[in-house]
Amino acid sequence: MQITCPHCGPRAQAEFVYERTVDSVVPLDATPEEAMKTLFTRNNPRGVDEEIWRHTFGCRAWMVITRHRVTNEITAIRAVGPEAIP
Amino acid sequence: MERYSALSLLRGAFNGQKHWQPAWRDPEPKSHYDIIVIGGGGHGLATAYYLAKVHGLKNIAVLEKGYIGGGNTGRNTTIVRSNYRQAPLHNLFEFGLKMWEHLSDELNYNVMFSPRGSLTLGHSDADMTMLAQKGDAMRCDGIDAELMTRDQVTKFEPLLDMSRSARFPIEGAMIQRRGGTARHDAVAWGYARGADTLGVDIIQKCEVTGFVRDGDAVVGVETTRGRIGAGRVGICVAGHSGHVAGLAGLKLPIESQTLQAMVTEGVKPMLNSVIQTQSLHCYISQSDKGGIVFGGDPDNWPSYAQRGDPMIMERAIAQGLALVPALSRLRMVRTWSGVTDMSFDGSPIIGETPVQNLYLNGGWCYGGFKATPASGFTYAHTLATGKPHALNAPFSLDRFASGATIDENGSGPLPNSR
Ligand SMILES: Cc1cc2nc3c(=O)[nH]c(=O)nc-3n(C[C@H](O)[C@H](O)[C@H](O)COP(=O)(O)OP(=O)(O)OC[C@H]3O[C@@H](n4cnc5c(N)ncnc54)[C@H](O)[C@@H]3O)c2cc1C
Ligand SMILES: [Zn+2]
Numbered sequence: 298m299q300i301t302c303p304h305c306g307p308r309a310q311a312e313f314v315y316e317r318t319v320d321s322v323v324p325l326d327a328t329p330e331e332a333m334k335t336l337f338t339r340n341n342p343r344g345v346d347e348e349i350w351r352h353t354f355g356c357r358a359w360m361v362i363t364r365h366r367v368t369n370e371i372t373a374i375r376a377v378g379p380e381a382i383p
Numbered sequence: 384m385e386r387y388s389a390l391s392l393l394r395g396a397f398n399g400q401k402h403w404q405p406a407w408r409d410p411e412p413k414s415h416y417d418i419i420v421i422g423g424g425g426h427g428l429a430t431a432y433y434l435a436k437v438h439g440l441k442n443i444a445v446l447e448k449g450y451i452g453g454g455n456t457g458r459n460t461t462i463v464r465s466n467y468r469q470a471p472l473h474n475l476f477e478f479g480l481k482m483w484e485h486l487s488d489e490l491n492y493n494v495m496f497s498p499r500g501s502l503t504l505g506h507s508d509a510d511m512t513m514l515a516q517k518g519d520a521m522r523c524d525g526i527d528a529e530l531m532t533r534d535q536v537t538k539f540e541p542l543l544d545m546s547r548s549a550r551f552p553i554e555g556a557m558i559q560r561r562g563g564t565a566r567h568d569a570v571a572w573g574y575a576r577g578a579d580t581l582g583v584d585i586i587q588k589c590e591v592t593g594f595v596r597d598g599d600a601v602v603g604v605e606t607t608r609g610r611i612g613a614g615r616v617g618i619c620v621a622g623h624s625g626h627v628a629g630l631a632g633l634k635l636p637i638e639s640q641t642l643q644a645m646v647t648e649g650v651k652p653m654l655n656s657v658i659q660t661q662s663l664h665c666y667i668s669q670s671d672k673g674g675i676v677f678g679g680d681p682d683n684w685p686s687y688a689q690r691g692d693p694m695i696m697e698r699a700i701a702q703g704l705a706l707v708p709a710l711s712r713l714r715m716v717r718t719w720s721g722v723t724d725m726s727f728d729g730s731p732i733i734g735e736t737p738v739q740n741l742y743l744n745g746g747w748c749y750g751g752f753k754a755t756p757a758s759g760f761t762y763a764h765t766l767a768t769g770k771p772h773a774l775n776a777p778f779s780l781d782r783f784a785s786g787a788t789i790d791e792n793g794s795g796p797l798p799n800s801r
Binding site for chain 2: 340
């Protein structure tokens with residue numbers, strides 16, 4: 298798989314590290330029940346999900362990748378600021 | 384079903400081996416079963432077998448979307464052991480290991496269980512301390528574990544690089560002598576034949592595509608071969624738990640990831656045991672055909688592609704070659720991968736779900752093959768009685784909410800921290 302970093306351009310997937318899905322970032326004011334659900338459950342679709350990845354062995358920036366989990370087709374990549382990770 | 388025996392082979396030798404029959408039927412699905420098990424891997428087939436054998440149930444089906452044993456049962460590196468640090472895990476796996484020791488007799492099918500020893504190498508003082516702690520924890524529960532010195536390791540597995548200049552110096556090891564390997568396909572086929580003989584319908588090419596609901600309760604499944612009614616439904620689909628549970632509106636503490644393995648050309652016996660290590664991420668054993676089987680880390684990002692990342696293979700092989708330099712001239716003949724459920728504490732999830740009549744057995748990560756008999760036996764108890772078995776009770780789905788997680792690897796709350 299090749300991932301196009303918004304800052305560095307196309308790079309090998311080996312340079313990137315997967316973090317978690319966008320919807321599993323726990324808001325700081327979440328109730329314990331919400332926090333538990335957000336941290337510990339996933340849609341885990343046989344299809345498209347929005348994922349947070351980091352160009353760890355490159356520019357080290359975070360990004361959100363929309364990817365199909367069977368075909369690995371990437372349909373969108375956007376740079377994100379610190380707000381994506383608590 | 385005719386029993387397999389030396390005598391029947393001999394008799395067959397005199398009439399052209401014409402006595403062989405299909406080992407299981409190929410029935411049409413009925414309109415209703417008391418219990419439906421989704422997934423014809425080792426776990427699902429074992430579950431059906433014990434439902435019939437131990438609980439005397441007659442009206443059971445296993446629904447398999449492809450062919451039985453074509454999932455992770457047929458893709459794994461077949462390591463069987465019970466050397467886990469946490470009591471709920473080693474108790475469950477030890478129950479299973481005791482079943483492995485008699486499984487060929489129980490099923491009248493040779494599963495080729497080979498207790499050649501599961502060797503875990505230590506590369507530092509810290510590794511040796513961890514291994515001693517793990518061994519102590521096991522021995523407290525009556526499970527065999529022995530620490531080995533460097534000298535003992537050298538004698539036991541002579542092809543390891545024991546030099547002081549080795550890339551990964553070996554300080555000692557822990558061995559579980561009763562651990563080993565088994566023939567993966569035979570486990571699926573043996574349980575299938577056993578279950579079929581007891582009246583279980585094994586229905587292949589039958590994918591579950593939805594659940595039939597009556598109010599909150601599940602009362603059947605939609606499949607590619609039509610609607611089938613059910614009293615209780617047990618999910619047992621390895622890497623597809625998230626997808627199948629999703630059909631019932633559930634979100635699980637699971638991400639599906641790729642796990643790879645590979646095998647070399649066959650050579651004469653050169654490795655005595657299953658070699659694993661406390662610090663590295665590679666495991667090596669020699670199959671009965673002579674190939675050297677390698678496994679490594681999961682790919683660490685979600686995927687259902689059944690296609691792995693070469694970087695992970697390279698890392699496992701590099702580590703394996705550093706441990707056993709004599710492997711370097713072998714040719715790799717095959718690599719493959721399976722979709723595994725990575726649960727968030729590394730431990731399986733077995734038991735009821737919030738949906739009435741719907742049960743789950745999943746989250747086996749990289750280590751469920753060894754559990755096949757124990758998983759089937761205890762899940763059958765749960766499906767037959769609606770209650771947890773003492774050995775699977777700690778693995779309930781609600782442990783994440785209550786904080787009673789069972790951290791398999793001591794590495795934190797998310798699968799990718801493993
Ligand atoms: C490369 C690799 C190496 C491994 N090495 C080891 C090891 O050394 N030791 C060990 O203990 N474990 C190991 N494991 C883990 C082990 O293989 C699994 O935990 C175990 O096989 C899971 O058992 P199962 O019977 O549930 O899986 P499977 O054999 O995968 O069975 C699940 C079945 O469900 C079917 N299914 C899925 N969705 C549906 C649907 N909608 N409808 C109907 N059927 C469906 C699938 O087709 C499949 O046949 C390894 C796994 C892999 C991938
Ligand atoms: Zn970058």
